[in-house]
Amino acid sequence: MVNGYMPNTLEDALKIRRENEVVLYAGGTDLMVRKEESIPYLFLNLIPKLQEVTEDKETIYIGAACIYSDLLQNKVIPDILKKSIATIASPAIRNAATIGGNIGNASPAGDTLPVLYALDARLKIRTLDSEKEVNIKDFIIGPKKTILEKDAIIEQIIIPKKRADIPFYYQKVGARKADAISKLSFAGIYQLENGRLTDFACAFGAVGPTVIRATSIEQMLLGKTMEEVRNLIDDVINQYSLVINPIDDQRSTAIYRKKVSLNLLGDFLQVICNAKE
Amino acid sequence: MSDCIHFILNGESVDADVPGTARLLDILREYFKLTGVKCGCGEGECGACAVLINGKLRNSCMVAMGSLEGCSVMTIEGYEKTEKFAVVEKAYGKAGAVQCGFCTPGMIMATEALLSKNPHPTDSEIREGLSGNLCRCTGYNMIVEAVMTAAKEGAGLW
Numbered sequence: 001m002v003n004g005y006m007p008n009t010l011e012d013a014l015k016i017r018r019e020n021e022v023v024l025y026a027g028g029t030d031l032m033v034r035k036e037e038s039i040p041y042l043f044l045n046l047i048p049k050l051q052e053v054t055e056d057k058e059t060i061y062i063g064a065a066c067i068y069s070d071l072l073q074n075k076v077i078p079d080i081l082k083k084s085i086a087t088i089a090s091p092a093i094r095n096a097a098t099i100g101g102n103i104g105n106a107s108p109a110g111d112t113l114p115v116l117y118a119l120d121a122r123l124k125i126r127t128l129d130s131e132k133e134v135n136i137k138d139f140i141i142g143p144k145k146t147i148l149e150k151d152a153i154i155e156q157i158i159i160p161k162k163r164a165d166i167p168f169y170y171q172k173v174g175a176r177k178a179d180a181i182s183k184l185s186f187a188g189i190y191q192l193e194n195g196r197l198t199d200f201a202c203a204f205g206a207v208g209p210t211v212i213r214a215t216s217i218e219q220m221l222l223g224k225t226m227e228e229v230r231n232l233i234d235d236v237i238n239q240y241s242l243v244i245n246p247i248d249d250q251r252s253t254a255i256y257r258k259k260v261s262l263n264l265l266g267d268f269l270q271v272i273c274n275a276k277e
Numbered sequence: 278m279s280d281c282i283h284f285i286l287n288g289e290s291v292d293a294d295v296p297g298t299a300r301l302l303d304i305l306r307e308y309f310k311l312t313g314v315k316c317g318c319g320e321g322e323c324g325a326c327a328v329l330i331n332g333k334l335r336n337s338c339m340v341a342m343g344s345l346e347g348c349s350v351m352t353i354e355g356y357e358k359t360e361k362f363a364v365v366e367k368a369y370g371k372a373g374a375v376q377c378g379f380c381t382p383g384m385i386m387a388t389e390a391l392l393s394k395n396p397h398p399t400d401s402e403i404r405e406g407l408s409g410n411l412c413r414c415t416g417y418n419m420i421v422e423a424v425m426t427a428a429k430e431g432a433g434l435w
């Protein structure tokens with residue numbers, strides 16, 4: 001007897017999830033390192049619906065089990081998300097790992113997460129008899145901790161196009177190019193209209209228990225002219241230095257993480273000040 | 278739950294009565310006795326266990342058997358029967374790209390995955406294509422040269 005469930009539809013998967021103690025398996029690239037073999041796996045990789053990318057006029061819908069290497073080839077996927085995906089691990093891992101897995105795994109160093117926070121991504125969460133949408137920042141509540149209920153599955157990642165089609169900035173800092181877990185990462189987006197900053201968001205990865213985004217600081221910059229933004233740079237960096245509280249671990253130190261994160265923020269703000277509409 | 282996992286292994290249809298949570302790497306080595314697949318790190322960092330699944334490069338240490346239902350798996354043992362392998366083998370030999378040999382099966386599967394997608398890769402595209410495969414002997418330059426040579430000598434095969 002095979003200790004695993006291999007459904008072909010989301011409905012079957014939700015039924016199995018409700019009736020059994022299972023571990024969700026999407027791409028397996030985090031799970032198989034932990035090798036938790038005592039509980040049967042519920043394989044999500046054979047469900048076509050979870051690997052679809054669709055769009056309408058204002059929104060992009062990404063199936064939670066979409067594989068990174070497929071997303072890199074898909075013209076609907078925002079460039080900032082592709083840029084973060086391209087820095088993840090190696091070709092073999094990008095051929096297996098999924099975007100929903102990166103979210104469900106909820107590592108503070110998950111490389112798509114700062115991008116999804118900056119884009120205001122929402123998640124469609126399904127159970128057998130319910131569905132709801134949650135903002136990603138409310139879904140992840142700590143390292144490896146989410147609010148996903150025991151009978152629920154992430155069905156889609158929902159991205160507003162308003163955020164996806166504007167200029168962006170993304171940097172990941174790791175020990176080497178391939179197979180490196182982030183020491184820190186930074187994602188930012190902005191929009192200029194008639195000489196003013198009409199949209200601005202940024203998020204910091206691997207410098208706190210969850211990705212850090214501070215909308216109250218972002219508000220300081222909205223509606224400002226480039227000259228006003230330039231004058232606010234030091235103030236904004238100081239504000240963010242109060243909310244970024246990284247830790248020392250085997251990959252990096254708190255002091256390095258904080259310094260480099262704020263440097264990247266400063267660089268991003270300079271890019272905005274020097275940008276042409 | 279089903280009784281068996283059905284998939285294609287090196288071109289042959291197989292049924293494996295194994296746990297769905299078992300690693301493909303262990304099943305290949307111990308159940309099917311395909312020991313060309315190596316376990317280096319066991320966590321997806323070294324590429325010594327690389328195989329092709331539906332033509333795509335994967336680390337078999339990170340694949341649970343249950344995910345393979347209906348898939349096609351190719352290991353170095355299947356690949357070595359192909360005309361493309363003969364070209365890659367010769368190129369690796371000529372460039373001195375095989376020293377201790379532990380990484381070689383994975384490197385060759387990564388070479389095939391790269392060339393099947395990009396028959397004329399540049400130096401940096403080769404390094405990117407092999408970036409998930411570690412070699413502690415060659416310093417990589419000889420392997421890059423081998424892939425370059427294979428692409429040239431095998432022109433038209435990929």
